[in-house]
Amino acid sequence: VYCLTMTENEPEEELRLHLTAPAENPDQDLYVSENLPQTARVMVKDEDLCVHCGLCAERCPTAAWDMQKFDLLIPYAGKPTWIETPETALTTS
Structure with a gap:
């Protein structure tokens, strides 16, 4: 994990x-955590x-990192970048 340094x-x-x-x-x-209580060092992420493998969140002894699940929506020509649901559907009146 070369993106993470303590x-x-x-x-x-x-x-x-x-x-x-x-x-x-x-x-x-650079993303820098709060000082870790055990060592006063910080975790720095580039x-x-x-x-986004989540190893930093797994290794963090204080839960300073939190990997949250998300949908990566990549736009393509002529297509929307959102997922259409009844709540997000465009209506014409």
């Missing part, structure tokens, strides 16, 4: 230097490397 909490510029895998895209935000 390290001392520092300013972002310093955190980027201590990640397991280098954060090569400075425009991509979304550019994250494949």
Whole structure:
């Protein structure tokens, strides 16, 4: 799991230097947990490397990460990006 690093909490510029895998895209935000009560360290996640496998949530001793199930809706030409249900159906009057 190279997208997740446990390290001392520092300013972002310093955190980027201590990640397991280098954060090569400075425009991509890093997700930083609260200080862990046992060690005062933080977990830092780089979304550019994250494949949403859920291992960070499983490994987290304090439940600082929470992987929630969601539907990834990818738009295709001419098709809506939502799931049509009776509640979301467009009505014409």
